[in-house]
Amino acid sequence: MLAKLKLSELVDEIKNAIQGRFEGETFWITTQIIDVKKQAAARRCYLKFIEKENNLITTEIRGVFWSNYYSQLEDFEKFTKQNFADGIEITCNVRVKFHPKYGFSLEVLQIDFAYTLGTLEIERQQTLDRLLKENPTTIRLVDGFYRTFNNCLPLPLVIQRIALITAPNSDGQRDFSQELEKNKHGYAFSMKEFLTPIQGDTAHQLILQQLLLIEQGKQNFDVVAIVRGGGSQTDFKPFDDYELSRCVAAFPLPVIAGIGHDRNTSIVDMMSRQQKTPTKVASLLVDHNFEFENRLLALKDRFFDIVKQLMQKAKNDLKEMTRLVKLSSPDTILNKGFAILLINGKIVTDPKNIHENSQMLAVLKNEIIHSTVTKKTKK
Amino acid sequence: MKTDLTYDEAYSNLEELVIQIEDDSIQLDTLADKVKQANALIEICETKLRKIETDVEKASGSH
Known part of the structure; x- marks a missing residue:
């Protein structure tokens, strides 16, 4: 009779074999991720690593970030401005684990941001190239800068009627409104809000819809402001979208973007007038009107200086006349x-x-x- | 004077007045009228800068 093993004994042998091969070793892999389940409170994240061939998954293994390494995931989002979410490709350092109950998994120790940044940059460059190629009348590259129909539109002398695209109850919305309302010159502004989610997979479509709505009533506005607050969780992708960027580049009202980021410039920024933050967009508008008022007051001064000169001259002429008359009087x-x-x-x-x-x-x-x-x- | 002037109209009208009075052949008896016009133009701009006309809000929709 053959010797029978208990399941645990076999699994232990498997475990020992795997440990013998992989213990203490780490590996760099490039892989796509799916089924990402973040547990921010517990600082854990479960996911699957997959590889596809002809759109079919040919390799799949479970993966996990334990709390010690959860900050890698947060840093990834901070540096790449991209959500750590299903479908993206990452390069990461892992170690192989085998658990008698849960089986194989790869524990993530580190993510290579540079790899993802590089991929993003390539995608971005492809979008930019396509924008240039397919929209030669509205987008041109001049001395390294994107000159678009939109960012070459002159601003009106005074900007007072603003179409604001922003997320409801967001920091960006609040910062922008406050900066406008408390402006020290007491300038009046009228603002109509076009609220939409500004992050997430469909954000670019929703923002585009709001732009088209504004375009229908464009005679009611001087400019469009697109603002959102800063913060590390900001997802950059909607603002690198081809369709949205193309619409902004050809938009008939000047678009001023305050998308709230210091490191990077999105494509929408390049197609419009870029200000780094919502507050800066608001100060730009206030300063613009202040500049007009200064010009107006300078013109006023010039006018009244001339009036004064004319009056002085008339007075002098009269005095001279009086003197002459007096000289020749009997x-x-x-x-x-x-x-x-x-x-x-x-x-x-x-x-x-x-x-x-x-x-x-x-x-x-x-x-x-x-x-x-x-x-x-x-x- | 029209009070619904745009900033562009108001500004260029004021510029025009400056040019007129810079001309040596200005008749002094027209000066008072020009001063009055200039003051009105400046007043219109200053008011508009600080007070949005109600029809602008109406035009931009209800909220």
Whole structure:
């Protein structure tokens, strides 16, 4: 009779064989992930690593992040601006574990962010290339910058009517509204909110829908602001979407993006006017209006300076005129010792009218001399 | 004067007034009128900057 083993004895042998081969070793693998189940409170995450061939899963193994390594997952989201979620490909360092009850699994010790960043960057570049290629009239690359129909649109002299795309009750919405309302110049703004989730798999479609809604009533707005708050959990992907980026690039109202990120620039940012945060978008609007008011007041000063000059000149002209009139007035002349000659009550200016024996009055300053002409001679 | 001027109209009207009074042939008796116009234009802009007209809010929908 053959010796029979208990199941546990066989499994123990398997375990020993595996440990003998894999104990103390770690491996770098590149793999797709699915069935990601994050347990943030317990700081654990269960998932599956898979490999596909012709869209069929050919290899699959369970994986886990224990609490010691959970921060890797958080850092991954922080640095790559991408959710750690089903379908993405990662490169990570794992060790092989075998449990008598749960079987094989790979414990994740580390994620290679650079790999994912690299993949994202390639995808992004592909989207940018496609945007350029398929939209030559609205998107051009000039000196390393994307010049789009939208970001070349001039801003109106004053911006007051704002279409705001943001997530409901978000930090971004609050920061933006507060900054506008408490602006120190007391400028008035009217704001209509177009609320939509701004993260997640369908966010880019939902944002696009809001843009199209705004476009229908574009005469009611000066600009579109797209804002969201910062934070480490921000998912960047919606703002790298081709369709959304294309719509922004050709949008008829200036779009100002405050998507809240310091490290990276999304494609939507490049297609529009980029400000880093919602607060900065709001200050841009306030400053823009302040600049207009300054220009207006400078023009006002110039106007009234000229008015003042004109009045001063008129006053000076009048003064000069008065002086001339005074200089030529009889009183001034008499004061200087000249006399006015009168014959028959008329002032004599032409000596031809004076004859010998003419009765002539010489009017001096205080007296009149009555005289008779006795002789006329040439000088 | 129209009070529903746009900022562009108001600003360019004011610029036009400046040009007019910079001209040497300005008649002094028209100056008072131009000062009045300039003041009105500035007033319109300053008011608009700080007070949104109600029809703007109406036009942008109800909320």
